[in-house]
Amino acid sequence: MKFSNQLTVWYLHNKRDLPWRATKNPYYIWLSEIILQQTRVDQGMAYYFKFVEQFPSIFDLAAASEETVLKLWQGLGYYSRARNLHFSAKYVVNELQGEFPSKYKELLNLKGVGDYTASAIASICFNEPTAVVDGNVYRVLSRYFGIDTPINSSNGIKEFKQLAQALINTKIPGTHNQAVMEFGATVCKPQNADCNNCPLNNSCVALSKSIIKTLPVKEKKLKIRKRYFNYLVIKTKNKTTQLVKREKGIWLNMYQFPLVETDKPINQQELIEHSTFNELVDFNTVTIKLHTKSVKPHKLSHQHIYTKFWIIETPNSLKFRHSWSDIKKYPVPVLIDNFLNEFNYN
DNA sequence: GAAGCGTGGCG
DNA sequence: TCGCCAAGCTT
Incomplete structure (x- = not known):
């Protein structure tokens, strides 16, 4: 007592x-x-x-x-x-x-x-x-x-x-x-x-x-998993883009750009060979710019995510329905929010 | 029982 | 810089 x-x-x-x-x-x-x-x-x-x-x-x-x-x-x-x-x-x-x-x-x-x-x-x-x-x-x-x-x-x-x-x-x-x-x-x-x-x-x-x-004594710690994200930021003349809802794992039910995940860093050539990229746009008609200047890991307690944001300008406006001006209404992970805050869409 | 799940502050 | 840790829970 x-x-x-x-x-x-x-x-x-x-x-x-x-x-x-x-x-x-x-x-x-x-x-x-x-x-x-x-x-x-x-x-x-x-x-x-x-x-x-x-x-x-x-x-x-x-x-x-x-x-x-x-x-x-x-x-x-x-x-x-x-x-x-x-x-x-x-x-x-x-x-x-x-x-x-x-x-x-x-x-x-x-x-x-x-x-x-x-x-x-x-x-x-x-x-x-x-x-x-x-x-x-x-x-x-x-x-x-x-x-x-x-x-x-x-x-x-x-x-x-x-x-x-x-x-x-x-x-x-x-x-x-x-x-x-x-x-x-x-x-x-x-x-x-x-x-x-x-x-x-x-x-x-x-x-x-x-x-x-x-004290206190704590048993060993988990090892950090490394992941490599490539976000495809669609940009159209009508100021629309594409968002997708995450359906499993981290950030479940929150929004992000179409994602190409790989187990190693990739360059633009490898990106456009990826099926996710080709299902989204026709590489013959788009321009691609790598927005990310230096890749710094987004550090979670259990994984490090190395992310490149690729800006994909496409003449095809009809397919992409998310208005850029509405984008702040969606729940997004900090990784995405940081990008939105530094990226100038125009 | 171990692994998965975020972000930020601190020394 | 980098590892540790924070009024933990779920599968």
Whole structure:
């Protein structure tokens, strides 16, 4: 209980003033938790305000199109969160008469809500004593108790969940959970932990052993896949172009230009020999310019994408129906958005 | 159980 | 520069 009490007292004096801390409305807490998955507060804040403004209630969110939701989510990444958020809003409205689930077990039925998020909503909104275990909690517990079990191993996941659950203050589970996370985010940070100003620095195992920097332990990392994208940016006299919707993998249901993907960099000659190119235009009638001056990788957490944008001017206007002036209405990945911002169509 | 899924900040 | 990491979830 000492652990919880000390952190809770610290939290009540030091917590940041965040907008979602002014409410216990499960819709807003849910929204904030989804936005903050694998995302820093500074990055997610603007999106929280946008969503609350555009969708004040879960009914507003459920009534929107997926494309609208993806467009509002554009730039935040991990777009399955937006698709699942929208799907679950429709589920709550249509199947649960708009009544948000109030129990941990029921919350798990929502797409995009896993153990962490269900615990967070249940404890914060409904006072259910379910412990959250996010990246902060792993770090705080592994250091304070000196546990070197890898946090991404199946044993580690079980061990830390059990420990977190044993430590929870059942009287104020929501405050307790937020206290541990806030402490991890602002004091017991991944780098440069502020042990001098830590309320637990007289009882922290890792500090007493000077092994703060070695904890938490994480097992190996994935290897980065390299991909080579060639986008075909159609340009017509009528200021139209061609967009296509992605149908699998990364950026699902978002828009991009027709894509030629290869496993090595290619030049113009290899491009015009590609079937995708020839299905789109007749190389005898078009002019091709490579827009990209130097290819810099778009770095995702799990792949590096090397992209060339090819500008294809064609006399055939009728086939390409997307007006360039409408292009900003479509949800697109940052890779495409960056291109749109630097490219002058005229 | 491992892999796939974004973007941006930081040292 | 580059690797690490962020209030994780799904398949």
